[in-house]
Amino acid sequence: MFTPTRQPGLVEFTLLIAAITSILALGIDAILPAMPAMSAELGLSDPNTIQLTVTYYLLGMGFGMLFFGPASDSFGRKPMIYAGMMLFLAGSIICSFSTDYNTMIIGRLIQGVGVSAPRAITMSLVRDLYAGREMARVMSIVSAVFILVPAIAPTLGVAILSIGSWRLIFVLILVFGFAVLIWLAVRQPETLPRGKRNKFNVANIVKGAVEVVTTRDCVAAIFAAGLSSAALFGYLGASQQIFADAFNLGDYFHYFFGAIALSIGAASVVNSRVVVRYGMRFLSRMAAAASTTFGMIYLIALLTLPIGNNVVIFMIWALPTFFCLGIMFGNIFSIGMVPLGHIAGIGSAVLGSTSTLLSAGIGGLIGQTFQGSVVPIVLGFVVLHAATYLIIRIMLAAPETDM
DSSP states (O other), rough: OOOOOOOOOHHHHHHHHHHHHHHHHHHHHTTTGGGGHHHTTTTTTTGGGGHHHHHHHHHHHHHHHHHHHHHHHHHHHHHHHHHHHHHHHHHHHHHHOOHHHHHHHHHHHHHHHHHHHHHHHHHHHHHHHHHHHHHHHHHHHHHHHHHHHHHHHHHHHHHTTTTTTTHHHHHHHEEEEEEHHHHHHOOOOSSSSSGOOOOOOOHHHHHHHHHHHHHHHHHHHHHHHHHHHHHHHHHHHHHHHIIISSSSGGHEEEEEHHHHHHHHHHHHHHHHHHHHOOOOHHHHHHHHHHHHHHHHHHHHHHSSOOOOTHHHHHHHHHHHHHHHHHHHHHHHHHHHHGGGGGHHHHHHHHHHHHHHHHHHHHHHHHHHTTTSSHHHHHHHHHHHHHHHHHHHHHHHOOOOOOO
């Protein structure tokens, strides 16, 4: 397509990686305010059914990572990102023109498979060029930008709905994805030369996958990351309904959603400052325990006190709970990657794929239980984060050696 030869400066490269990474979140969060309109136009009788547009997007991403991660080590970073982004753009077109639910689901599944390419490859792209403190510097800026996307994407979706159809949101996603693709093509050289590429070998991928699922810390990380994230995905799918149906605040959904998203971002900042001192295992364990405790207190209050429709109480529970979730995000996956330094590409793909598939499946089931009350969502957090705590406590009880 294009063959740039000069590596862009650190600032431009960092912004490019942040833009590529943000496509994943934009594909979920921007459409959340449009779910009622989408449900009505697609002729759905059950308001919970539209939640599956998030679930299938995540499932597609989970399956796609198994291919794109290892393939980028064999065919290059840019070609695989191109392939994934073309799928993502095709899925966006299908979604924007869909007139029935099945077509929409197909489009979302294709979007998810496509976005798995930048999801699986961007870290490798950074690792090809930077190491040590410079790599940490790049990723910290990327993370800061990525944190902002879930906070502002629903507001962007609301703004688009104020001037047109929900289909325009998919058009916006399409345009943004295409612009980022052109930016990558024109400005970023390939970071993995042909001489350093591995031969694509299914046997090696299977061997690496077997090593992941037979390594104790990796298995623990898969289940801990999958279960803790499942609670989030259950909330994501039902989030618009929660504020519209449980609290009668649908017009203000994007403000509350943004505040909760920022609490996860704040946790990422705090975690980066304290993880060296306290360790990943200890922080993950404490975060899971705290989240479970917050959920149990709120659940008891919901079932015994007349506060079910009080959004203030909900936010008092949600902000610290999602802060704890952000702490877990920052550590559990890293714990699983520690034993996989010799197969980092395949290991990352397998860990990311299996944990995403687990969380998307369970999270989708949780979202489908929503019937106008937040009780099933909160119960999901309690059960899943209690299970996460037990996994970390039992399977990751070894002394902290993975710093």
